[in-house]
Amino acid sequence: MLRKILIAEDFDSYSIGIEKTISEQANVKIVDKAYYCDDAILKLRAALSKNDPYDLLITDLSFASDYREQELEGGEDLINLIKQEQPNLKIIVFSIENRYHKINYLFEKYKINAFVTKGRDDIKDLKKAIEAIKENKSYISDDNKISKSNLFELTEYDINLLKLLAKGFTQKEVENYLKKEKITPNSESSIEKKLALLRITFNAKDTKHLLSLAVELGII
Incomplete structure (x- = not known):
């Protein structure tokens, strides 16, 4: 059950859309947001320390830099860190990234549960990803969005x-x-x-x- 969810996304336009999608899912009680990866890891750690961890993290990979100095440079750093502390946390990457090698690397190295490519049908894809995770399945956006040119299996x-x-x-x-x-x-x-x-x-x-x-x- 996905009861408690954290959204790590620096643009309101996407964050609001994600939150609306999640609100339509049954049994989701808590939806929190973080606009910086540093804030996201603090929220994740605080929840762990209270023995009330998040069930799902939805995060972008790239975060725009501004006046505020950050220790974590992006979503991959956030995923890497929290997976060491909360290995069973479900993760959906929601990103403009569409290179198959990069996406495959995230699944292989960090064992993410789903990858949704930002685009025309991303909200529909996000709904499918959430449903797949509820059934303990993985999900990846439609192959038409993802470039598989020069595909090689690398260790x-x-x-x-x-x-x-x-x-x-x-x-x-x-x-x-x-x-x-x-x-x-x-x-x-x-x-x-x-x-x-x-x-x-x-x-x-x-x-x-x-x-x-x-x-x-x-x-x-």
Whole structure:
């Protein structure tokens, strides 16, 4: 049952629409809103400390910056943090994001329950997402909204490797980091083989081109 819900959304136009949609759902008793991720995590933590946790978090990924300095940069940071503290919290991401790799990454890494892409039919999609969660199912917006071009199945290891290289790590530094964190495979040869495979998979001319494609596709 979804009794208590928190909406993390910085635009009233969307927040009001989400709240109206939720109000039409039976058994929802409490709907709270937060316009900043920092405020959202405080509300989530306060509810946990009172042994009255939220059942569902609906959050955007991107939040506009303003005069107020924030520790959490966006929805992904919020999800990452609260999942460590409340692993069973149901989460719907409600975002303009439409890159399949990014969406798939959120499902794989954070075990989100639904992804609704902002657009023409987003309120209908949101209703479907809520109903799916009530039935312990996952939901993702209509495929027509989501770009699946150049779709490849990447492991968390692949993504971490690309992220380290994108930060400027040399292959030797990547090797040392993986060994330090006890992540396998971590030998220089295995890293080289993995990069070679990724270049072939993405039809990249070199590692720089590979990283550029990974950024473009929303993988890193």
